[in-house]
Amino acid sequence: MNTPAVPTTAAAVTHYENFPVASWLCPPALRPPIAAIYAFARTADDIADEGDATPAERLADLQAYATELHAVVAGATPVPRWASVFGPLQHALRTHQLPVPLLADLLSAFVQDVEKTRDATGYADRAELLDYCRRSANPVGRLLLHLYGVQGPSALAQSDAICTALQLANFWQDLSVDIPRGRHYLPRSDCSAHQAHPADLAARQCTPENARLILDLSAWARRLMLEGAPLVHQLPGRAGWELRLVVQGGLRILDKVDALRGASLTTRPVIGLGDAALMLGRALAMRRQRRA
Structure with missing residues (x-):
């Protein structure tokens, strides 16, 4: 059985934004890594904010998402669930040496969103x-x-x-x-x-x-x-x-x-x-x- 290829290019931006994301103004060589960063952050934001999941489910998914981040940083093949996000991100990490702590900071903020909404603080x-x-x-x-x-x-x-x-x-x-x-x-x-x-x-x-x-x-x-x-x-x-x-x-x-x-x-x-x-x-x- 052939293993599906892991994508190395992020999907196009579909959410409304107040500013251009990886637009034609962006240097062409940098559009793929910028789109990969955006997809990583947007997907985590959606986990924290979209749909009808409970706070416990959101926190569990964000923890799994963080675990996947560190796995692909270590060189693991992205799991199918988020391959469309982590395939392009892994490629960007390899080719541009992105600072991983900055990506982890984003996830900590999304966790805080869930916790503060849950606790109404x-x-x-x-x-x-x-x-x-x-x-x-x-x-x-x-x-x-x-x-x-x-x-x-x-x-x-x-x-x-x-x-x-x-x-x-x-x-x-x-x-x-x-x-x-x-x-x-x-x-x-x-x-x-x-x-x-x-x-x-x-x-x-x-x-x-x-x-x-x-x-x-x-x-x-x-x-x-x-x-x-x-x-x-x-x-x-x-x-x-x-x-x-x-x-x-x-x-x-x-x-x-x-x-x-x-x-x-x-x-x-x-x-x-x-x-x-x-x-x-x-x-x-x-x-x-x-x-x-």
Whole structure:
């Protein structure tokens, strides 16, 4: 009996995203490893978040997923269940020497998502939320910098700022979806500071207090994005242009969150075709700012 070949190319991106993933702007040689990283993270996220599995089942699957990661790192043939993910990832690990601890950090964040949703604990303050982002978002940026051959404390700090800002923007974008599922990332200290009552948030009431809370958190994400934005000038050619669009995608979502003035509790803003020209124009302006 012939053993089915293990794929070495990740499937195309099918989930909605606020930013391009391994798009035509990405250097062609790097599209396969970037797609492999994305598939690894997206599949783990789906294990933690999608479907009707119990928390215990989700945690067991994430543990099996982590075990499979370390097995393929050691050279084992991927098991059939996740061969479409771990085949391409194993190829990327071999050809690009991806830092495995960054991949493991992603999985630890997904485990935390399940546990916090199960226990309804949420996040006490911004410091705790930033620690989550350090593991749930920042590893992706650092993996990309590794592929691009860009290193140094400044580049890593700017990458972390962009990735954290993207994660936060996604949180404030998804309030209308996450709260009914028993999950949200609104820090309790911020809620208290703005006198946003948990009952009103749970009921997704667009009160003045809730509006001020969301606008303040959106402004926090925007500051982080602008702190990281100079990184676009360190990436050459297509990679720099893709990052410009990533930055502008995050900022555009924050524009839409701000425009709703708290109504993102009931309405999920998204980026559409109508936003493309504005984002491209803003990306071109970033290029001109560098020349100035």
